[in-house]
Amino acid sequence: MLEVKNLHVQVDDKEILKGMNITVAPGEVHSIMGPNGSGKSTLAQVLAGKETYEVTEGEITFQGKDLLDLEPEERACEGIFLAFQYPVEIPGVANTYLLREALNAKREYREEKPLKHVEFGKLARDKMKALGIDENLLKRSVNAGFSGGEKKRNEIFQMQILEPTLAVLDETDSGLDIDALKIVANGVNSMRDSGRSFIVITHYQRLLNYIVPDFVHVMVDGKIVKSGGKELAQELEEKGYADF
Amino acid sequence: MAIIFDGTRESYVEGLSEFLGSGQEDTPGWVADLRREAISGFGELGFPTLSDEEWRFTNLEALRRGSFSIAEDGISDVSKKTVNSYGFSGLDCLRLVFVNGRFASSLSDAGDAGEGIVVKALSEAIREDGDLVKGHLAKYADYEKDAFISLNTSYFEDGVFVYVPDRTVLEKPVHVLHVSTDEGRPLFINPRNLIIIGQSSDAKVIEHYVSLSQSVYFSNVVTEVVCGEDANLEHYRLEFESRKAFNFSTLRVNQQKNSNITSHSILYGGAIVRNNVHPVLAGEGCNSDIYGLFMSEGRQHMDNFMRVEHASPHCDSRQFYNGVLDGRSKGVFHGRILVHEGAEKTDAKQTNRNLLLSDTAQIDTKPQLEIYNDDVKCTHGATIGQMDEEALFYLCSRGVSMRKAKIIMLRAFTNETLEHMSIDSVKETLENTVMKWFEQRLGNGDGS
Ligand SMILES: Nc1ncnc2c1ncn2[C@@H]1O[C@H](COP(=O)(O)OP(=O)(O)OP(=O)(O)O)[C@@H](O)[C@H]1O
Ligand SMILES: [Mg+2]
Numbered sequence: 001m002l003e004v005k006n007l008h009v010q011v012d013d014k015e016i017l018k019g020m021n022i023t024v025a026p027g028e029v030h031s032i033m034g035p036n037g038s039g040k041s042t043l044a045q046v047l048a049g050k051e052t053y054e055v056t057e058g059e060i061t062f063q064g065k066d067l068l069d070l071e072p073e074e075r076a077c078e079g080i081f082l083a084f085q086y087p088v089e090i091p092g093v094a095n096t097y098l099l100r101e102a103l104n105a106k107r108e109y110r111e112e113k114p115l116k117h118v119e120f121g122k123l124a125r126d127k128m129k130a131l132g133i134d135e136n137l138l139k140r141s142v143n144a145g146f147s148g149g150e151k152k153r154n155e156i157f158q159m160q161i162l163e164p165t166l167a168v169l170d171e172t173d174s175g176l177d178i179d180a181l182k183i184v185a186n187g188v189n190s191m192r193d194s195g196r197s198f199i200v201i202t203h204y205q206r207l208l209n210y211i212v213p214d215f216v217h218v219m220v221d222g223k224i225v226k227s228g229g230k231e232l233a234q235e236l237e238e239k240g241y242a243d244f
Numbered sequence: 245m246a247i248i249f250d251g252t253r254e255s256y257v258e259g260l261s262e263f264l265g266s267g268q269e270d271t272p273g274w275v276a277d278l279r280r281e282a283i284s285g286f287g288e289l290g291f292p293t294l295s296d297e298e299w300r301f302t303n304l305e306a307l308r309r310g311s312f313s314i315a316e317d318g319i320s321d322v323s324k325k326t327v328n329s330y331g332f333s334g335l336d337c338l339r340l341v342f343v344n345g346r347f348a349s350s351l352s353d354a355g356d357a358g359e360g361i362v363v364k365a366l367s368e369a370i371r372e373d374g375d376l377v378k379g380h381l382a383k384y385a386d387y388e389k390d391a392f393i394s395l396n397t398s399y400f401e402d403g404v405f406v407y408v409p410d411r412t413v414l415e416k417p418v419h420v421l422h423v424s425t426d427e428g429r430p431l432f433i434n435p436r437n438l439i440i441i442g443q444s445s446d447a448k449v450i451e452h453y454v455s456l457s458q459s460v461y462f463s464n465v466v467t468e469v470v471c472g473e474d475a476n477l478e479h480y481r482l483e484f485e486s487r488k489a490f491n492f493s494t495l496r497v498n499q500q501k502n503s504n505i506t507s508h509s510i511l512y513g514g515a516i517v518r519n520n521v522h523p524v525l526a527g528e529g530c531n532s533d534i535y536g537l538f539m540s541e542g543r544q545h546m547d548n549f550m551r552v553e554h555a556s557p558h559c560d561s562r563q564f565y566n567g568v569l570d571g572r573s574k575g576v577f578h579g580r581i582l583v584h585e586g587a588e589k590t591d592a593k594q595t596n597r598n599l600l601l602s603d604t605a606q607i608d609t610k611p612q613l614e615i616y617n618d619d620v621k622c623t624h625g626a627t628i629g630q631m632d633e634e635a636l637f638y639l640c641s642r643g644v645s646m647r648k649a650k651i652i653m654l655r656a657f658t659n660e661t662l663e664h665m666s667i668d669s670v671k672e673t674l675e676n677t678v679m680k681w682f683e684q685r686l687g688n689g690d691g692s
């Protein structure tokens with residue numbers, strides 16, 4: 001599904017990703033862990049198409065397509081979703097409005113009919129209930145004045161509505177209380193199927209007790225330095241990154 | 245026999261006797277006296293220059309060089325259909341139409357305003373309600389200190405007169421449509437409006453300025469408002485003049501005890517535009533909410549001049565102005581808050597936010613607080629910036645195109661001011677106009 005080969009990325013002449021490789025097959029859940037500043041969010045943002053990051057070398061293929069050729073909105077329509085580490089506040093744009101526009105853009109891309117207001121309303125309310133999100137959040141401006149946990153839940157809510165093929169969750173667990181963590185994990189688990197993959201970026205093994213990954217990768221200084229199964233996360237939790 | 249103003253100070257001063265002799269013969273003596281008295285202000289001041297502190301960002305050289313004339317009595321043929329196209333869908337309102345400053349009764353419908361309420365052309369009110377008009381006309385807008393008010397007071401043709409007696413609600417909004425047409429020569433048009441709201445009464449007035457052509461003219465508007473004790477007024481100024489027009493307007497409000505005004509100014513048309521909003525919170529416990537949105541492109545120049553005058557204790561004022569500037573256009577926001585010595589517990593707030601869509605657009609924003617009392621709360625803030633890249637990326641990452649993302653962001657920005665309009669159909673009409681404007685700005689491509 002996703003193949004990242006020898007990816008080099010720089011910002012302002014500073015190299016951040018230094019030969020990154022990762023291959024994700026359909027249905028798999030990969031976790032990326034690593035110290036602060038190692039480049040995890042950079043990878044996530046590059047996958048979503050952020051222009052400030054310059055790809056100097058390497059390639060990214062997504063479902064057979066050259067991802068680097070696509071604009072951010074095309075990537076989204078092709079099925080990539082990024083849950084931001086720091087969701088952006090957009091005052092004046094209602095959450096529900098953004099989501100309907102986003103969903104309908106995706107449907108239009110697939111040459112499907114746009115959803116009617118009522119249909120969308122029902123869909124949104126059902127998913128919100130499951131995530132324990134207050135319905136008022138729909139009417140409020142995107143992330144504006146949301147608490148840290150509300151922002152993260154809102155990202156997962158958007159993911160559920162947009163039903164991506166590959167979801168990249170960048171520290172979606174940080175800032176969540178224990179109950180919210182379970183709710184978010186359930187939200188992810190309920191979407192797991194043989195055609196959908198996840199890249200879960202986290203600092204804590206705790207999340208991986210709920211979202212059990214197929215692979216765990218350790219990222220240090222812009223590269224994957226070790227990969228393994230879920231037990232690797234436990235090992236990191238005990239020993240830290242000193243060995244790398 | 246048009247009176248020609250060739251741009252010199254003398255032509256505007258001396259033209260008055262000819263103006264008074266042609267078509268003004270049947271107006272009462274006190275109006276003629278007022279006109280004669282008022283012109284001396286302009287005689288002394290002339291048009292402001294860049295060295296005038298209040299005009300330092302707005303160059304009037306082109307106006308000074310221009311030659312203008314007063315429209316003759318006969319008005320251009322404007323059809324009812326054309327007038328209807330400037331209406332607000334579904335809005336049940338009273339409508340007064342003026343063409344090149346002259347009242348067009350056949351296009352107007354001020355039918356049934358309600359018991360004791362007067363909604364008519366100012367020219368009629370001067371004849372029929374002389375004492376009422378005389379008690380207020382030119383009593384607030386100072387023709388001695390302001391060149392444009394002086395010119396308007398001397399040369400005004402017509403405008404709306406609204407009188408709402410005490411404890412009365414004017415149910416229907418009053419739509420005052422000023423239409424300008426191409427008469428083959430640049431006109432000098434002076435609309436004059438007078439709005440008197442009695443104690444504990446309510447009204448909504450929409451001043452709407454449109455042009456059927458893209459011709460050059462000089463339109464110079466003065467509106468005086470008296471808002472009685474406990475009264476509420478919502479006022480709209482929708483400026484959609486020709487792209488070549490010089491447009492100057494002054495809204496001068498006198499607020500009595502516990503009165504509330506909400507003012508909305510939309511600046512859209514015009515080559516050089518100056519909008520003065522000047523409420524005086526004269527009685528205790530008044531509230532003024534002043535909203536504005538200006539959109540400029542090409543070489544348009546839009547100058548927003550606020551003067552909020554707190555003359556009594558316990559009054560609140562809010563100024564909230566947003567500007568969107570494209571092309572090589574220029575904007576000015578000059579926000580003056582004046583707190584008089586006796587006006588303790590004043591709470592005054594001013595915000596001006598500007599979005600630049602091009603590298604060549606320019607905005608000068610200048611707060612000016614003049615406070616003669618220690619027990620007050622006055623705040624101001626201004627921002628100038630491009631569209632938020634992080635927010636655009638966030639929207640695109642959800643599948644929305646860059647063009648659409650920009651439109652969404654612009655809409656959010658303009659709605660910050662539009663959302664305060666209480667008349668939905670006006671708000672919706674403006675939202676649509678704003679959207680069309682954005683779409684033109686972004687072109688047909690992806691807009692990135
Ligand atoms: N726009 C940018 N400009 C300059 N430096 C940047 C930019 N974005 C990222 N960096 C730098 O790149 C490095 C990697 O950042 P990144 O956010 O990818 O780390 P991370 O692994 O996600 O860290 P964390 O665990 O703290 O979230 C950091 O040193 C960061 O300062
Ligand atoms: Mg990060």
